[in-house]
Amino acid sequence: MTTRYRSRNPGSQTALRQSNQQRIITSLVSGGPSTQAEISRNTGLSNATVSNIVKALAERGIVSTAPTTSSGRRALSVSLSGENGAVAVGIDFGRRHVRVLVAGLDYQVIASEAVELPLGHSASVALDAASRLLASVLESSGVSPSLVLGIGVGIPGPIDRRSETVIEGAILPEWVGITHAQIEARLNYPVYIDNDANLGALAEVTWGPHSGTDNLVFVKIGSGIGAGLIFNGLPFGGNIGVTGEIGHTPVHDHGLLCRCGNRGCLETVASTTVMIELLSRTSPTTVATTDIVRAALAGDHATLRIIEDAGLAVGRSVAAIVNLVNPAIVVIGGPLAGLGELLLDPVRRGLNVYAVPMLSETTELVMSSLGEQAEALGASALVLRQTGLLSPLPL
Template identity: 65%
Template sequence: MPATQRSTKSHPRKPGSQSALRHLNQQRIIECLLSGPSTQAELSRQTGLSTATISNIVKIMQDAGLVSTEPTTSSGRRATNVRLNSNGAVAVGIDFGRRHLRVVLASLGYHVIAEDYIELPLGHRAEEGIAAAVRLLEKLLEENGIDRTAVVGAGAGIPGPIDRRSGTVAQGAILPEWVGIDILHRLEEALNCPVFVDNDANLGALSEVTWGPHSGVSNLMFLKIGSGIGAGLILNGFPYYGNVGITGEIGHATIHEHGLVCRCGNRGCLETIASTTTMIELLGRGQETLLTPQDIVRNCLAGDSATQRVVDDAGLAVGRALGNVSNLINPEVIVVGGPLAGLGDLLLDPIRRGLVRHAVPVVGETTHLAMSSLGARAEALGAAALVFQHAGITGR
């Protein structure tokens, strides 16, 4: 899959102690080993480090369980082959939400080593969210005994479009406080490692064809229904980003021409009808406490008639928008994710009715609709997979 937006600046390193230099050299060795096993002599040539330095650092890494070694021959001479262990390289996946932050650590074998989740205040600034991500990452590394040098990179997703020309958060993000922020530069400075950023729905699509049950699907659409509504597209086996990266904005498809004014400035957008924000506003009238998406799921499953009606109406509107998109791109699979995934068929059924009604019959009949099996971790898992993609590790 083609590269996603990444900063091309070098990562400044502060001069420091001998341990800091060893840390840097260890990271260089890990980067070399990502492409496969190498002899110590080959590592010396690739990194420019002396064979003695390579030998010492490899011994330290072996004691830490990051690498394994075995005798071999190279050009007829005895040599030591060095192989990166499955937990010797760790990808970080970060999912920034409107009210939450999730961080996962994943190994080369696409195994989740650790993850954690915290709530963020509504309206938080980029600096607050990034600082929280750094703290959560350091906590996970320390709790799991993972050396910082094992981190080969971090993927990050935000709920909003990213201008791929500049790497900045574009207008229309669910996090308006982040608009205009050079998210790449900020994250790379804070995390001190290579960073790759993308829209959360795009990462949801990537997670479905990487971690989920749809690994063989070439044309897939991931629809995230949350505070906003966005879509990630895999077309002919590749993520689709369009001209400048602003794709999948299905939440701003017009459903009712004379409907409510949307935050984008248009009227009657899908988000004004089917987002969790709209559902909460409709169902929260007269309530003393603010409802949450979890309340919507719980009340709908419990048979509350008002909640079921709101969910049904939202599903029909989503299906109508999906019908129009399906007529255009003819996806094989549409996966629905986001905080309402626990509703299962209570949400999928009205979406399916709307899709079949508004799509060309053969398209509606042959498009498979499914709820994401990855739940709330889909976007963070997609962010971790993004790192391994750029490291040349494309499958389990």
């Protein structure tokens, strides 16, 4: 994994310490248990700097130390605490589910579980379910609650970072007005919140095969459609934290009325909500997202036609992003990821039609390999970044 050390204020003492701390952790991730002298050689940091940071990390339970010998001399061996040490928790709230994921500092997933939520659930109901599931997951995996560094929370909707409040436009309208402080008070841990598509992008450059990629766009196709943006190695949040709302980009001037108030938005032709509505008209039972994937893979003509139309529309919107910011990679994620090329092919054709040829030819379009855990993985990575264990997020 390639880790990049960046900060908006690289000369500050805090930024320098975060960068040095991450260099030490990265050295331990890649090289395993090492003496302080070996860490100093691997990172280029002075022995005194390594000693001070190792002491601070040991006090937080992030690393463990033990006496050893090196070249016949007494030394101190340092190792990541692993699955019995500090952990980061990611929680992904969806329209019908909540997922809790626990990850160690060695980038290993210790546990991941999800439970269903009722359609139209309130934030209170969802947070209660998440709290119970977190307690259960920690207990079953043998992780002490005291070792939780913090919780990253993904919400399918825009979040105004000025007030850290869920605002209009969320797939979960019952969550509009919910604040960071309310979520933190209910979960009783340090909490960091972000939009689910943003966390999908963060997961791709932290956990996925595209780690180290400087410019990446993650497009989540679900009940809503949004894009997470990674520019110059960092998540891009724009002016107030609301970016990538491509689901509300008009693709048909006289199309259906969208929940945002406009007509013909991408979500009215390509969201899983619309697909479910269309396919349920001719089905004796309500169609689920898993049914869409299963029917498409089985070659059902009606399902394939809906996916074709949706993919072309998504490709058109992706082309607008590609023309504007020229990313190296566009990753398609969400609950339809299991469709693979059945969805990627029409998206690619839409991209090729509407993007500048040179840009479409040099932009890699792939399906996410992180599956249903993508947003929760990104949420756990958010904790590691905010606590200084990965490159810090921009202020």
